[in-house]
Amino acid sequence: MFRWLLLLILIVPALEIGILIWAGNLVGPWWVIILILLTGVIGAWLAKQQGLETIRKVQDSMAQQQAPGDALIDGACILVGGAVLLTPGFITDAIGFLLLIPATRAPLKRVIRRVIAKMIDQNTITIYRK
Numbered sequence: 001m002f003r004w005l006l007l008l009i010l011i012v013p014a015l016e017i018g019i020l021i022w023a024g025n026l027v028g029p030w031w032v033i034i035l036i037l038l039t040g041v042i043g044a045w046l047a048k049q050q051g052l053e054t055i056r057k058v059q060d061s062m063a064q065q066q067a068p069g070d071a072l073i074d075g076a077c078i079l080v081g082g083a084v085l086l087t088p089g090f091i092t093d094a095i096g097f098l099l100l101i102p103a104t105r106a107p108l109k110r111v112i113r114r115v116i117a118k119m120i121d122q123n124t125i126t127i128y129r130k
Contacts, residue, residue, distance in 0.1 A: 016089030023090070039093045043085030046100045050078045073109050081105075 024032045054074045061068035081099025084092045098104045 012091060013089075016091055019090050020088075036088045036093075039097075040085060040088075043082065043093070043096055043100065046097075047078055047082030047085065050100055050102070051075070051082070054078060070109070073112055074105065077105050077108065077112075 020032060023035075054071050057071040057074070058068040061071060077099045081096045083096075084099070085096035099108065
C-alpha cells in the first residue's frame with residue numbers, strides 16, 4: 001500500500017506539471033490560469049451544494065433512527081473531491097469532479113463499499129484467529 005501511495009505522490013504531480021505546460025503552450029498560459037481558477041470556483045460551489053445535501057440526508061437518516069452509511073460514504077467522497085479540486089491541475093480536477101457529481105460518484109461508492117466489506121471480513125477473520 002505504501003509503495004502505491006509513494007508512486008501516486010511522485011507521478012501525479014509530474015503528470016500535472018507536464019499537462020499544465022502542454023496546455024499553456026496550446027492555448028496560452030493566461031487561459032490555463034483562468035481555467036484552473038474557474039474549476040476551483042465551480043468545485044467549491046459544487047462541494048458546498050453536495051455537502052449540504054449530504055448533511056441533510058444524514059440528519060434524515062438519524063431522525064428515522066437508521067444508520068447513515070451511504071450518506072457517510074457520500075460525505076467522504078465529497079470531502080476528498082473538494083480537497084482535490086483545490087489542488088491546481090487537470091488530473092486532480094477530473095478526479096475531484098468525479099467524486100463530487102452524484103452520477104459519477106455512484107459507481108465509485110459501490111467499489112468503496114466492496115473494499116470496506118473486504119477489509120471488515122479480513123479483520124473479522126484476524127480477530128477470530130487470536
